[in-house]
Amino acid sequence: MTAHSLEVRRLRKEYGSAIAVNDVTLKVPGGQFLTLLGPSGSGKTTILMTIAGFSTPTAGDILLDDAIITPLPPEKRNFGMVFQGYALFPHLDVAHNVAFPLRVRGITGAEAEAKVSHALDLVQLGHLKDRLPRQLSGGQQQRVALARALVFDPAVLLLDEPLSALDKKLRADLQWELKAIHERVGTTFIYVTHDQEEALSMSDRIAILNDGQIAQLGSPTELYEAPATRFVADFLGKSNFIEGRTVRQDGSDLVYQAGGGEFRQANSTGSGGEPILVALRPEKIDVRNEPPTDGLNTIEGRLSSWNYYGTNFQLRVATDALGDVLVNQPAFKSPIEPQQDASVWLSWEPDASVVVKPD
Ligand SMILES: Nc1ncnc2c1ncn2[C@@H]1O[C@H](COP(=O)(O)OP(=O)(O)OP(=O)(O)O)[C@@H](O)[C@H]1O
Ligand SMILES: [Mg+2]
CATH class of the missing domain: 3.40.50.300 (P-loop containing nucleotide triphosphate hydrolases)
Known part of the structure; x- marks a missing residue:
C-alpha cells in the first residue's frame, strides 16, 4: 500500500x-x-x-x-x-x-x-x-x-x-x-x-x-x-516564565537580570538592556534543603504548597526573586521531604531554560 x-x-x-x-x-x-x-x-x-x-x-x-x-x-x-x-x-x-x-x-x-x-x-x-x-x-x-x-x-x-x-x-x-x-x-x-x-x-x-x-x-x-513562544510553552506542558533584562554575553551564555538576581541562559546571544522572556520547565529545577555550592542560577524560597501524584510531587515555592515558582520532583528518591513553609533552594542549569517570544 x-x-x-x-x-x-x-x-x-x-x-x-x-x-x-x-x-x-x-x-x-x-x-x-x-x-x-x-x-x-x-x-x-x-x-x-x-x-x-x-x-x-x-x-x-x-x-x-x-x-x-x-x-x-x-x-x-x-x-x-x-x-x-x-x-x-x-x-x-x-x-x-x-x-x-x-x-x-x-x-x-x-x-x-x-x-x-x-x-x-x-x-x-x-x-x-x-x-x-x-x-x-x-x-x-x-x-x-x-x-x-x-x-x-x-x-x-x-x-x-x-x-x-x-x-x-x-x-x-x-x-x-x-x-x-x-x-x-x-x-x-x-x-x-x-x-x-x-x-x-x-x-x-x-x-x-x-x-x-x-x-x-x-x-x-x-x-x-x-x-518558540510563550503560548506554546504554556499550552504544551507547564512552564515558569521569567521576565528579565539582558546584561552581557559570557561565552555562549547570555547573562540576564530578573527580580534583583542575575541568571544565565545557555546558547543565547544578545546585547545589554534588552527585555528577555525565559521559559523554565518545572521538572528541570533542582530543589534542596540547603544552598547549592556552585550558586549558579540559584534562588531561595519557601515551600507554600504541594500536591502528590504518586510518581511525582508538584511543589509551589514562593520566592522573592521570581514570585511563585512551580517545581516538579520525582517522588521516588526525592531530595526533600515536603514541609509547610520549609526553606528551599532552587537551581537550574543554564541550558535547562529557553528564550521564548512574548507572543
Ligand atoms: N458553522 C459555524 N458558524 C459560525 N462559526 C463557526 C462555525 N463552526 C465553527 N465556528 C467558529 O469557528 C471557530 C473555530 O471552531 P472549531 O470548531 O474549528 O474549533 P475547535 O478547535 O475544533 O474547537 P473544539 O476544541 O472546541 O472542538 C470557533 O470560534 C467557532 O465558534
Ligand atoms: Mg473541534
Missing part, C-alpha cells in the same frame, strides 16, 4: 466577520501521524472538515499527492473519518457496521468479507463480529468505528477527538493501540485533539493552533524542548 501526502495551502475560513482559520499552511508526508492541537475554538475541526470536503474554504487549497482536490465532494476524496461519538448503526452487528463503506462502494461477497475480517483483526475485534454496538464497551465501539474507517483503504484517515468520550485509563490504552494501528496500516493520519498528552505520545509531528493560526509545528520533542 502506498501512503498519500496531504497538503493544506494558505487555508482561510470565515463565518461572517469571524475568522475560524487564518492562512494555515501545512504538509503531511505520506504515512505520517500529524496532530492538530489547540484550545477550544482554535480552528481544529474547521481545518479537518475542510480537508474532508464537508466545509468549503473561503480561500486556499487542499492537495492530495500534490494535486488540488479543493472542489471535490467528500465521497470522491476517499478519506476515512472517526469522530468523538462512535456513530455506529445500532441495528447492525459489528461485521455489518464495518462492511457498510464497502457496500456503498459496491464491494460485496468474498472480497468484502476478507476486507472486513482484515480490518477487525487490525483493531483486534475479530472475536466480537456478531455483537451489536450496544453489547460493546465504549472503547470497543470506538475500535469498530476505526475499523469501519480503515476497511476501504482510505487515502487519509481523519480523526476528530476520537478518544475524548472515554475514561482516562481507557483513553491511555487506546493511545497505545492507535499508534500501533497506525504503524501497522501505514496510512496518513490527521488527528485532532485538545489533549496535550495525547498529542505528545502518539504523533510524529504536532501543529499547535492558536486563534486559527499555526503557532508552531514540529516533532513532540522539538515543541516541548524548544517552544
Whole structure:
C-alpha cells in the first residue's frame, strides 16, 4: 500500500466577520501521524472538515499527492473519518457496521468479507463480529468505528477527538493501540485533539493552533524542548516564565537580570538592556534543603504548597526573586521531604531554560 501526502495551502475560513482559520499552511508526508492541537475554538475541526470536503474554504487549497482536490465532494476524496461519538448503526452487528463503506462502494461477497475480517483483526475485534454496538464497551465501539474507517483503504484517515468520550485509563490504552494501528496500516493520519498528552505520545509531528493560526509545528520533542513562544510553552506542558533584562554575553551564555538576581541562559546571544522572556520547565529545577555550592542560577524560597501524584510531587515555592515558582520532583528518591513553609533552594542549569517570544 502506498501512503498519500496531504497538503493544506494558505487555508482561510470565515463565518461572517469571524475568522475560524487564518492562512494555515501545512504538509503531511505520506504515512505520517500529524496532530492538530489547540484550545477550544482554535480552528481544529474547521481545518479537518475542510480537508474532508464537508466545509468549503473561503480561500486556499487542499492537495492530495500534490494535486488540488479543493472542489471535490467528500465521497470522491476517499478519506476515512472517526469522530468523538462512535456513530455506529445500532441495528447492525459489528461485521455489518464495518462492511457498510464497502457496500456503498459496491464491494460485496468474498472480497468484502476478507476486507472486513482484515480490518477487525487490525483493531483486534475479530472475536466480537456478531455483537451489536450496544453489547460493546465504549472503547470497543470506538475500535469498530476505526475499523469501519480503515476497511476501504482510505487515502487519509481523519480523526476528530476520537478518544475524548472515554475514561482516562481507557483513553491511555487506546493511545497505545492507535499508534500501533497506525504503524501497522501505514496510512496518513490527521488527528485532532485538545489533549496535550495525547498529542505528545502518539504523533510524529504536532501543529499547535492558536486563534486559527499555526503557532508552531514540529516533532513532540522539538515543541516541548524548544517552544518558540510563550503560548506554546504554556499550552504544551507547564512552564515558569521569567521576565528579565539582558546584561552581557559570557561565552555562549547570555547573562540576564530578573527580580534583583542575575541568571544565565545557555546558547543565547544578545546585547545589554534588552527585555528577555525565559521559559523554565518545572521538572528541570533542582530543589534542596540547603544552598547549592556552585550558586549558579540559584534562588531561595519557601515551600507554600504541594500536591502528590504518586510518581511525582508538584511543589509551589514562593520566592522573592521570581514570585511563585512551580517545581516538579520525582517522588521516588526525592531530595526533600515536603514541609509547610520549609526553606528551599532552587537551581537550574543554564541550558535547562529557553528564550521564548512574548507572543
Ligand atoms: N458553522 C459555524 N458558524 C459560525 N462559526 C463557526 C462555525 N463552526 C465553527 N465556528 C467558529 O469557528 C471557530 C473555530 O471552531 P472549531 O470548531 O474549528 O474549533 P475547535 O478547535 O475544533 O474547537 P473544539 O476544541 O472546541 O472542538 C470557533 O470560534 C467557532 O465558534
Ligand atoms: Mg473541534
